[in-house]
Amino acid sequence: MNILVCLSQVPDTTTRIVFTSDGKSLDKNGVQFIINPYDELALTKALELNESLGGGSVTVVHVGRADSESNLRKAMAIGADKAIRIDADATDAIQVARELAMVATKEHYDLILCGRESIDYNGGMVGGMLAELLGLPLINILTSISSNGTEAEVSFDVDGGRAFAQVTHPFVATCQKELTEPRIPHMRGIMMARTKPLEVVSASANADQTQVSRYEPPVAKAGCRFVDAGDMDQLVSLLHEQSKVI
Amino acid sequence: MSVLVFAPVQDGILKKIALEAVSFGVQLAHGLQAQCSVLCSSAASSEALQQLQDLGVSAHYSAEHDLNEVDAVVHYLTQAASLFGAHQLVVSNTYLGKSIAPRLAVRMGIPLASGVIDVPKKSDTGWEVRRSVFSNKGYAYLQVLGLPCVMAITPNSFPVESRPVGEMKTVALPNTFESSQTKIRVNRVDRVLGKIPLTEAERVVSAGRGLKGPENWHLVESLASSLGAATACSKPVSDMHWRPHEEHVGQTGITIKPDLYIAIGISGAIQHLAGVSSSKVIVAINTDKEAPFFKVADYGIVGDAFDVLPRLTAAVQLFKASHA
Numbered sequence A: 001m002n003i004l005v006c007l008s009q010v011p012d013t014t015t016r017i018v019f020t021s022d023g024k025s026l027d028k029n030g031v032q033f034i035i036n037p038y039d040e041l042a043l044t045k046a047l048e049l050n051e052s053l054g055g056g057s058v059t060v061v062h063v064g065r066a067d068s069e070s071n072l073r074k075a076m077a078i079g080a081d082k083a084i085r086i087d088a089d090a091t092d093a094i095q096v097a098r099e100l101a102m103v104a105t106k107e108h109y110d111l112i113l114c115g116r117e118s119i120d121y122n123g124g125m126v127g128g129m130l131a132e133l134l135g136l137p138l139i140n141i142l143t144s145i146s147s148n149g150t151e152a153e154v155s156f157d158v159d160g161g162r163a164f165a166q167v168t169h170p171f172v173a174t175c176q177k178e179l180t181e182p183r184i185p186h187m188r189g190i191m192m193a194r195t196k197p198l199e200v201v202s203a204s205a206n207a208d209q210t211q212v213s214r215y216e217p218p219v220a221k222a223g224c225r226f227v228d229a230g231d232m233d234q235l236v237s238l239l240h241e242q243s244k245v246i
Numbered sequence B: 001m002s003v004l005v006f007a008p009v010q011d012g013i014l015k016k017i018a019l020e021a022v023s024f025g026v027q028l029a030h031g032l033q034a035q036c037s038v039l040c041s042s043a044a045s046s047e048a049l050q051q052l053q054d055l056g057v058s059a060h061y062s063a064e065h066d067l068n069e070v071d072a073v074v075h076y077l078t079q080a081a082s083l084f085g086a087h088q089l090v091v092s093n094t095y096l097g098k099s100i101a102p103r104l105a106v107r108m109g110i111p112l113a114s115g116v117i118d119v120p121k122k123s124d125t126g127w128e129v130r131r132s133v134f135s136n137k138g139y140a141y142l143q144v145l146g147l148p149c150v151m152a153i154t155p156n157s158f159p160v161e162s163r164p165v166g167e168m169k170t171v172a173l174p175n176t177f178e179s180s181q182t183k184i185r186v187n188r189v190d191r192v193l194g195k196i197p198l199t200e201a202e203r204v205v206s207a208g209r210g211l212k213g214p215e216n217w218h219l220v221e222s223l224a225s226s227l228g229a230a231t232a233c234s235k236p237v238s239d240m241h242w243r244p245h246e247e248h249v250g251q252t253g254i255t256i257k258p259d260l261y262i263a264i265g266i267s268g269a270i271q272h273l274a275g276v277s278s279s280k281v282i283v284a285i286n287t288d289k290e291a292p293f294f295k296v297a298d299y300g301i302v303g304d305a306f307d308v309l310p311r312l313t314a315a316v317q318l319f320k321a322s323h324a
């Protein structure tokens, strides 16, 4: 199949999030950016699907600036055949979705995979917007997939359970953890990635519908009150009387 | 101008997240001096309709058949919004809501604010909305550029309050959706019965590697059932298949916001805390008094889970019996 995987990059999960003193942006000093973990699963699943079908191509696409190219090379080292970078700052979900839709319509893709959400802005919106822009079905929170190239058997999470369905290609799906295990790039892949195509396309300058005006750190807790391990009645009464949660 | 809320209904009953969304929608409508209307996912019982009226809903839209598919929900919400001039759409940010909201916003050509945690303020451009970002490691103030927008609200963030306005009318929507348009053929849905969905739970009991093995989880489950709580776990616990994946909370798992989160034998790694730190009250139980979890906990118990859990469960049961 011809598969498109949408990759975002996010601060490494161990990052201590600090905002600039004017509160207007993330302080990127010393922050390492990684491929969004859910997108890494999407990429791995795309490779596995094509391996089981014995052919096909996997393209990764990213809306961002040149500083993300090391992550796009990493995606190709993991196994993607090609990368496309749309040269724009990602500022808003609809702006990103519209840019991605432009790329997605330039060529025929049988399957478009996104992550369930990006772990930085936690929007979980781009995949759904993209499906709607393209007029394609959306499988949200995909947990398993097998495909013969025309029809796919999928399972996905729904509130309070799991659904099992069949869907005809092409469609958009957003990937969840259980789908597969991420792949680690090997030396051979890293060598090959150097010569794989990384295409940079200019953005179509879509207008934002939302803007972040400022950021704020979470409020610090008052401190932990220790309760004696031998006195659970005290804990229960604190939870009831003071905290009013039981 | 009005506010339109999507309310999931199961077996005739309004789910808790539906009540929260409706109450939020009514409050928003008051601020706009507008009315609040509701579209239910399936037929609401007469008790549920009364509940809607008591909450302050002015109109209840009903579709002819159950709205089981995302496509159908998006279709009817768009239809109701254009027929009756709804200017503000509200859904709950559950799995269903996350499938509906982005499609709805694009179809209607209006902005989307997801993960809303406070009642938004009107601004010059539209709304100012506060939401959690960086997996609870910060908040962002989002300027929504346009007054009509879709808001997807975070479960367990809003109280359910009554603001009755009088009569509620019921309006049947014209049946214009063809199910054959749906390209996804759902064969079956496995529902986890008798369990509280983690994302909607008010109380959560969660355990980590400190529990030593899956055979010890009955201790966690007993405490959870005594509290009417859902169960959760740390990432290694689900990676080792001690517990199912859907219980994994954290930065790469589910993000939750219960009133009470009890963490047992979980160290409190930054990635774990990312998914749970906006819980209102946190209790940590750990043998290691230096465990990082105590830095974010409201109550801490330094002790062995195998010793503490049975006694805590008994204390809760005693409390429940005396407050029944």
Ligand SMILES: Cc1cc2nc3c(=O)[nH]c(=O)nc-3n(C[C@H](O)[C@H](O)[C@H](O)COP(=O)(O)OP(=O)(O)OC[C@H]3O[C@@H](n4cnc5c(N)ncnc54)[C@H](O)[C@@H]3O)c2cc1C
Pocket: A013, A037, B207, B208, B209, B210, B211, B233, B234, B235, B236, B237, B248, B249, B250, B251, B252, B253, B264, B265, B266, B267, B268, B269, B270, B271, B272, B275, B285, B286, B287, B288, B291, B303, B304, B305, B306
């Ligand atoms: C990219 C990435 C993403 C990640 N995402 C997540 C995520 O989403 N969620 C997540 O949870 N983790 C995540 N992690 C893993 C995280 O870093 C920690 O490794 C993990 O949370 C530790 O799990 P734990 O606390 O159960 O185990 P441990 O760190 O082994 O801690 C066990 C704790 O139990 C205590 N203990 C031991 N015996 C007892 C006893 N008898 N009674 C009471 N206490 C006891 C110990 O003192 C210790 O504090 C991620 C890691 C990475 C690299």
Ligand SMILES: Nc1ncnc2c1ncn2[C@@H]1O[C@H](COP(=O)(O)O)[C@@H](O)[C@H]1O
Pocket: A006, A007, A008, A009, A036, A038, A039, A061, A062, A063, A064, A090, A093, A096, A100, A113, A114, A115, A116, A117, A118, A119, A121, A122, A123, A124, A125, A126, A127
């Ligand atoms: N800048 C981006 N470039 C490419 N894909 C993106 C970008 N941002 C988000 N996505 C995709 O959309 C998914 C959901 O992102 P979000 O809506 O930001 O939570 C991510 O997991 C990616 O697959």
